[in-house]
Amino acid sequence: MSVADLFKSQLKVVSVGHSAFAENLAAAGVETVSVAWRPPLDADPQAMSKLRERRAEIAAANKAALEKMLRARPFLTGMDLAGETIPGMRKNLLLHAGPPVAWEKMCGPMRGAATGALIYEGLAKNAEEVQALAASGAVEFSPCHAHGAAGPVAGIISFSMPVFIVENLETGRKCFAAQSEGPGKTLRYGVYAPDVLERLRWLEKTLYPALKAALALSGPLDLKAIIAQALQMGDELHSRHRAATSLLYRALAPSIIRTCVPETAACALEFINGNDQFFSPIAMSAQKAVMDAARGTEKSSIVVAMAKNGVDMGIQLAGTGEQWFTGPSPVPDAKFSGGYGRADANPDIGDSAIAETCGLGAFAAAAAPATVQFIGGTAAAMISRTLEMREICAGENPDWKIPQLEFGGTPAGIDILRAIEKGILPVMHTGAAHRESGIGQIGAGVSAAPPEPFIKAAQALAREL
Amino acid sequence: MASETDAKPAGCGGAAASAFSLEGAVAKLSGANLALIAVPGRFAAAAADSALDNGLHVMLFSGGVSLSDETALKRKALDKGLLLMGPECGAAVINGSPLGLANAVSRGSVGIVSSSASGLQEIASIISNEGQGISQALCSGGRDMTREAGGKMFAAGLRALAQDERTAVIVLVSKPPQGEVLEAVLEQAREAAKPIVAVFPGGDADALEEEGIHAAATLEEAALKAAALARYQAAAAPENHDGKSLALAREANRYMMALSAAGERLRQAQTEIKRIAFDEARKLHKYQKYLRGLYSGGAFCREAQLLLEPLLGGVWSNAPVSPAFRMKDPLRSQENTALDMGAGAPGGDKPHPAIDFSARLRRIAEEARDPAAAVILFDLRLGPGANPHPLEDLLPAVKRARETARCEERDILFITSVTGTAQDPQNRAAVIAGLREAGVIVMPSNAQAASLAGHIIRISGGI
Numbered sequence: 001m002s003v004a005d006l007f008k009s010q011l012k013v014v015s016v017g018h019s020a021f022a023e024n025l026a027a028a029g030v031e032t033v034s035v036a037w038r039p040p041l042d043a044d045p046q047a048m049s050k051l052r053e054r055r056a057e058i059a060a061a062n063k064a065a066l067e068k069m070l071r072a073r074p075f076l077t078g079m080d081l082a083g084e085t086i087p088g089m090r091k092n093l094l095l096h097a098g099p100p101v102a103w104e105k106m107c108g109p110m111r112g113a114a115t116g117a118l119i120y121e122g123l124a125k126n127a128e129e130v131q132a133l134a135a136s137g138a139v140e141f142s143p144c145h146a147h148g149a150a151g152p153v154a155g156i157i158s159f160s161m162p163v164f165i166v167e168n169l170e171t172g173r174k175c176f177a178a179q180s181e182g183p184g185k186t187l188r189y190g191v192y193a194p195d196v197l198e199r200l201r202w203l204e205k206t207l208y209p210a211l212k213a214a215l216a217l218s219g220p221l222d223l224k225a226i227i228a229q230a231l232q233m234g235d236e237l238h239s240r241h242r243a244a245t246s247l248l249y250r251a252l253a254p255s256i257i258r259t260c261v262p263e264t265a266a267c268a269l270e271f272i273n274g275n276d277q278f279f280s281p282i283a284m285s286a287q288k289a290v291m292d293a294a295r296g297t298e299k300s301s302i303v304v305a306m307a308k309n310g311v312d313m314g315i316q317l318a319g320t321g322e323q324w325f326t327g328p329s330p331v332p333d334a335k336f337s338g339g340y341g342r343a344d345a346n347p348d349i350g351d352s353a354i355a356e357t358c359g360l361g362a363f364a365a366a367a368a369p370a371t372v373q374f375i376g377g378t379a380a381a382m383i384s385r386t387l388e389m390r391e392i393c394a395g396e397n398p399d400w401k402i403p404q405l406e407f408g409g410t411p412a413g414i415d416i417l418r419a420i421e422k423g424i425l426p427v428m429h430t431g432a433a434h435r436e437s438g439i440g441q442i443g444a445g446v447s448a449a450p451p452e453p454f455i456k457a458a459q460a461l462a463r464e465l
Numbered sequence: 466m467a468s469e470t471d472a473k474p475a476g477c478g479g480a481a482a483s484a485f486s487l488e489g490a491v492a493k494l495s496g497a498n499l500a501l502i503a504v505p506g507r508f509a510a511a512a513a514d515s516a517l518d519n520g521l522h523v524m525l526f527s528g529g530v531s532l533s534d535e536t537a538l539k540r541k542a543l544d545k546g547l548l549l550m551g552p553e554c555g556a557a558v559i560n561g562s563p564l565g566l567a568n569a570v571s572r573g574s575v576g577i578v579s580s581s582a583s584g585l586q587e588i589a590s591i592i593s594n595e596g597q598g599i600s601q602a603l604c605s606g607g608r609d610m611t612r613e614a615g616g617k618m619f620a621a622g623l624r625a626l627a628q629d630e631r632t633a634v635i636v637l638v639s640k641p642p643q644g645e646v647l648e649a650v651l652e653q654a655r656e657a658a659k660p661i662v663a664v665f666p667g668g669d670a671d672a673l674e675e676e677g678i679h680a681a682a683t684l685e686e687a688a689l690k691a692a693a694l695a696r697y698q699a700a701a702a703p704e705n706h707d708g709k710s711l712a713l714a715r716e717a718n719r720y721m722m723a724l725s726a727a728g729e730r731l732r733q734a735q736t737e738i739k740r741i742a743f744d745e746a747r748k749l750h751k752y753q754k755y756l757r758g759l760y761s762g763g764a765f766c767r768e769a770q771l772l773l774e775p776l777l778g779g780v781w782s783n784a785p786v787s788p789a790f791r792m793k794d795p796l797r798s799q800e801n802t803a804l805d806m807g808a809g810a811p812g813g814d815k816p817h818p819a820i821d822f823s824a825r826l827r828r829i830a831e832e833a834r835d836p837a838a839a840v841i842l843f844d845l846r847l848g849p850g851a852n853p854h855p856l857e858d859l860l861p862a863v864k865r866a867r868e869t870a871r872c873e874e875r876d877i878l879f880i881t882s883v884t885g886t887a888q889d890p891q892n893r894a895a896v897i898a899g900l901r902e903a904g905v906i907v908m909p910s911n912a913q914a915a916s917l918a919g920h921i922i923r924i925s926g927g928i
Contacts, residue, residue: 001498002546003625006522007601008499011560014490014521015481016512018503020820021565022524024502024849025482028569030562033490033497034481037504040511391485421511422486 038423043455046457047462051301053416054465058417059144060396062426064412065318069358070397072170072293074286075220077328079212081158081204083317084384086176088146091121095144097155098309103134103141109190109348112437113154114141116192120200121158127192133222142462145305146322148292149176150284150351153433154310155390155443161200163209166223166285174235175288177281178212179203182274189433210268213374215256221251223286226279227360228400231410236368237283238361239354239375239444241316245272245280247282263339284351287358292333294413300393301461303414306357306426306449310433315453317416320460327452334445335376345354346435348447353428359397359410362446367402367410374420375429375444385427386411392418392426416454416461425449477741482825487512491519499688501564502529502551509552510534517549519543525606526565527549532613535606539618547617548625551606555582555807555817556848558589558602566819568848570886572825573598574695576632578622580610583762584638584664584684586846586884587911591688593886597695599630601625601633607763610639616646620653627657633698635661638684640767641668651676660720662691666771667786679724683911684768690726697723734753734913747907748876753839754926756918757832759825761818762884765844766805769915775928776919778799784808798832803924819846822855826862833866833877838877839925841866842918844911845900847885847893855891856899863903879905879920883916908913 014032015022024036083089094114125129133139144151151157162174178270181199184190194223199349225282225414226247231244249272257265271279292305307314314324329347355361367384389411414426425448432443484490491497500516506529516523531553543548552559556567563569568586570593579585582604589599604620610616626632642650654661662679664687670680681687697720760766770786779787783795784805806818818825832838861881871878886894897907908914
């Protein structure tokens with residue numbers, strides 16, 4: 001608009017910073033939108049200027065990455081034992097959540113979970129033996145993400161654990177996740193008490209064969225469709241899976257009954273019914289399948305993984321291969337239970353932020369007002385959270401709609417350049433683990449990503465260009 | 466973007482709607498045409514650049530922007546036919562709406578291009594208080610009129626006003642431009658078929674008069690002349706513009722009378738100032754020899770120095786008119802001092818002294834402890850964006866300062882002028898009444914306040 005036109009038009013102001021100026025204008029009847037300005041992240045200026053110069057190429061790459069994400073068709077195709085199906089799986093290998101971390105550096109909950117898994121595998125009898133075994137270097141550790149898997153909280157997957165197999169039918173690529181253990185004391189939160197190990201054996205010996213047979217009979221289940229429906233029913237597919245679990249129950253129940261003896265079928269269905277998070281690992285595999293579709297898109301600044309090992313948070317970009325960019329993992333702002341507080345909480349841990357990476361979880365918070373009852377906050381804040389996260393995404397997912405936003409799509413494709421320039425870091429829903437091993441979950445809430453991974457990723461992407 | 470559930474209906478005199486980013490705001494506000502940017506200095510250039518990319522005119526309130534960034538931003542803006550006012554554009558009036566620190570002024574036929582916010586405010590307020598009004602008031606930012614920046618946005622503003630149908634009279638306000646910068650302004654001025662009043666204090670008035678530009682020595686003089694010309698233009702019948710020589714001669718006569726009436730008012734004011742100075746100087750002891758000017762506005766501080774120098778000799782300042790009088794330590798006043806309290810914020814990040822009085826209030830207390838101080842001179846800028854409670858903040862400090870002085874059996878004089886209008890939320894008349902009740906001498910303009918202070922010191926100091 002030329003200056004002459006400005007003088008003849010109605011003044012309409014975008015006010016950035018110092019909000020009193022915006023309020024004065026609005027009070028005087030001038031149409032004004034006030035931008036809640038935040039300083040950009042303190043990224044390397046040289047890297048940023050290079051990335052800005054090559055913005056058109058990056059935008060084209062991001063568009064391609066986004067299309068691959070949106071075309072992905074994740075289906076639950078079956079189950080198998082980790083040792084039989086996960087590439088590179090070995091008896092002495094434990095997969096864990098987040099970026100790589102050595103035994104010596106592991107946080108309490110992850111050590112607890114690893115201890116439980118090694119006892120479960122029969123490689124050690126107790127914590128002392130685990131300590132000796134791990135210190136000897138005889139046990140290897142590798143991130144779930146390096147093996148097509150995603151693990152909640154500590155995210156430990158060992159050789160004998162059964163896993164769901166989710167396949168992107170568009171590309172044939174498979175993703176994996178272990179079964180949900182249900183509420184209460186669990187291995188994923190670092191508890192390795194006898195009853196926890198007993199439940200792991202039940203999952204392997206009883207539930208897994210039942211589900212595997214049922215899935216073989218029912219055929220592949222369309223997870224993109226289940227997620228789309230669950231969003232309409234109040235799930236955000238990270239902290240809340242009640243709707244998706246119910247939908248899965250409806251889909252699987254006839255096949256479970258047809259393939260199992262009645263008592264086994266009843267136990268399996270009771271377990272699913274009593275575990276609102278049953279769908280969680282399946283959702284994570286589906287979310288990972290969607291994000292893996294975008295992996296390897298050269299020049300793309302889209303985040304394909306955000307994951308935490310309880311010490312560090314790491315991210316991976318579509319355009320920078322398998323490299324992890326890390327920073328200190330934040331302690332969650334959580335609603336704590338059992339008399340615990342923030343001081344007791346471990347820094348955030350788990351691969352479940354694959355939900356946010358995929359535009360669900362905190363990014364789809366608007367769809368799930370009921371989650372405020374266990375993660376805290378207000379329903380209005382949940383809507384605001386989605387709108388804010390939309391600012392750092394390359395697009396929207398037209399297949400996953402949010403009723404509360406007039407059926408607008410979930411945000412899709414976190415773009416590190418947008419995050420850096422707008423100074424908006426991804427927010428993630430999460431559970432809070434006690435910092436010591438053996439105690440378990442002490443709350444649920446949100447955490448904000450640290451800036452370092454995004455700053456480092458920008459530098460690496462600039463080098464790639 | 467799909468829905469915007471947090472949106473409130475805009476433009477209904479309520480609260481501003483909010484967005485998380487400039488792009489988000491542009492998507493939300495259909496037809497957005499101006500970005501008002503007030504962020505910490507080191508982020509200001511990027512924010513302004515992004516606003517230009519979104520096709521918005523920019524008012525850049527922030528300071529702390531490098532010359533190279535300013536040059537690049539202005540080049541981009543001019544290529545796109547957009548205004549980039551600033552950096553350090555403290556005030557502007559667009560389509561009648563005051564922006565930033567600007568006052569609520571009447572709409573009218575006088576257009577202003579200023580390199581300083583306080584200069585713009587003083588002129589716009591006086592014109593409004595004279596019963597005339599402002600078509601547009603643009604502020605280029607102080608550095609625009611330096612040789613390095615080349616006066617490009619100032620000249621673009623002048624061109625825009627020359628072409629604007631609503632603008633009948635143009636006022637130019639700046640430190641005296643030099644060389645090519647002056648030439649660029651004069652070139653635009655020649656093309657404008659409208660009366661122009663220029664106040665380039667300390668500059669060459671004759672050079673302007675030769676170009677047919679009415680030169681003014683003070684902001685007040687420029688405002689009164691512009692108001693007179695606006696009044697004249699409004700009264701001039703259109704048939705008198707038809708080229709008939711007799712009618713033209715009559716018109717020219719009326720035009721000159723309008724201007725000389727403004728001059729006469731200022732001469733009368735000078736007589737009155739000398740009378741007041743004589744009365745007030747009697748309240749002072751012989752050892753009280755100096756004035757201390759505490760300004761929030763750069764143009765006010767500069768104007769005061771230019772008016773005081775002929776009366777008192779050099780005036781110390783952190784923004785001196787004469788380089789020899791640069792203060793050694795801006796935190797310690799010496800002899801006669803005029804301090805620009807809005808200058809020299811390195812990142813442009815400290816609160817503006819017209820909004821946050823705290824630095825000035827501390828300084829008032831310090832000056833009052835100096836037995837040699839006779840007069841504390843200050844500016845007071847009203848407006849929707851300025852301090853909403855100036856009396857509540859200021860008067861207790863004035864009272865305490867006087868008590869400090871009285872303990873040592875001396876008095877201290879406070880002199881000010883109030884830049885603002887009856888439409889400003891603080892209400893100029895109410896503020897003036899409050900100040901007078903507290904014993905503060907309130908003059909009609911910054912120039913008159915400085916002039917009065919100068920005459921008082923002359924008498925008291927036996928100059």
